[in-house]
Amino acid sequence: MKLRRISGLLAIALAACAPQPGVERGERPGGHPAMWRVADADTTIYLFGTFHLLPQGRDWRTPAFDRALASSDELVMEIADLGDQAGAAQAMMKLGLSPGLPPILDRVPAEKKAALQAMIAEAGVPTAVLDRMETWAAALALAGVTYRRLGLDPNAGVERTIEAPWKAGGKPVRGLETVEDQFGLFDTLPEEAQRSFLVGIVDSPADAKKQFAAMLDAWAKGDVAGIARTFDDETLASPELRAALMTRRNAKWADWLKKRLDRPGTVFVAVGAGHLAGNDSVQRMLAAEGVKAVRVQ
Numbered sequence: 001m002k003l004r005r006i007s008g009l010l011a012i013a014l015a016a017c018a019p020q021p022g023v024e025r026g027e028r029p030g031g032h033p034a035m036w037r038v039a040d041a042d043t044t045i046y047l048f049g050t051f052h053l054l055p056q057g058r059d060w061r062t063p064a065f066d067r068a069l070a071s072s073d074e075l076v077m078e079i080a081d082l083g084d085q086a087g088a089a090q091a092m093m094k095l096g097l098s099p100g101l102p103p104i105l106d107r108v109p110a111e112k113k114a115a116l117q118a119m120i121a122e123a124g125v126p127t128a129v130l131d132r133m134e135t136w137a138a139a140l141a142l143a144g145v146t147y148r149r150l151g152l153d154p155n156a157g158v159e160r161t162i163e164a165p166w167k168a169g170g171k172p173v174r175g176l177e178t179v180e181d182q183f184g185l186f187d188t189l190p191e192e193a194q195r196s197f198l199v200g201i202v203d204s205p206a207d208a209k210k211q212f213a214a215m216l217d218a219w220a221k222g223d224v225a226g227i228a229r230t231f232d233d234e235t236l237a238s239p240e241l242r243a244a245l246m247t248r249r250n251a252k253w254a255d256w257l258k259k260r261l262d263r264p265g266t267v268f269v270a271v272g273a274g275h276l277a278g279n280d281s282v283q284r285m286l287a288a289e290g291v292k293a294v295r296v297q
Helices: 001-008 064-073 085-096 110-123 127-131 135-152 158-168 180-188 191-202 206-223 224-235 239-260 281-290
Strands: 037-038 043-050 073-080 173-178 265-272
Touching: 037 064, 043 064, 043 239, 064 206, 064 265, 073 158, 073 180, 085 135, 085 180, 085 265, 110 135, 110 265, 127 135, 135 191, 135 206, 158 173, 158 265, 173 180, 173 239, 180 239, 206 224, 239 265, 239 281
Parallel strands: 043 265, 073 173, 073 265
Antiparallel strands: 037 043
């Protein structure tokens, strides 16, 4: 499992990065991150595809984005409180620890053991602790090493950028899911998929840089087809994983959006860009229910 498969899903393991080759600070490639509007007579919902992990200093905001956000009464994200470290730790303790697990080093192929051992040493997490963690949880615990190697900054993602000033303004922030819900997505994966996830964390830093740069470029340009490709290239190879992490969530969110149209107001919804691209995107699921999403950026 490569970085592109997991990056759009790591609102729960937020840790970000500095510029990659060809991605300079403040540079915005042609186009802008994509945004849509869903509306009826008395309700407007903006859908903005976010990038959870961004280089510090990346210039992505536009006047259209700022107007849409300022006009909204309510902010909705995948989870409502990204800063709730205590809640995240509690959820991890509840879902991520199990007795009688094999040693963490035995959960990767022999040729990956040395790389995993090096990553564990770099993370500073005792191997004995990781041995007690389910494979998905151990992978998340080590993911920060990958992002540090890439040079990412945890405060530079879209959600972190908009959440604090929004809360300071006294407007409500709501979540489509909880941290426990998101951990649960990984917790229900079969062990084979969890081990693939761990191997993906350990994989070549050079590959990770290329994949990250491709994802970031597609997002910054508003290239929805490119965003879909970066997720589809590998998630389609695992229908089980895609169903758990993308398709079922998109269906649930589309249902929430349709019901939200029953109440008046203006809502800004910011979710990972991968959920707003591809054949099973939120917009396509809305369209199947007779609700049209119009691209406005």
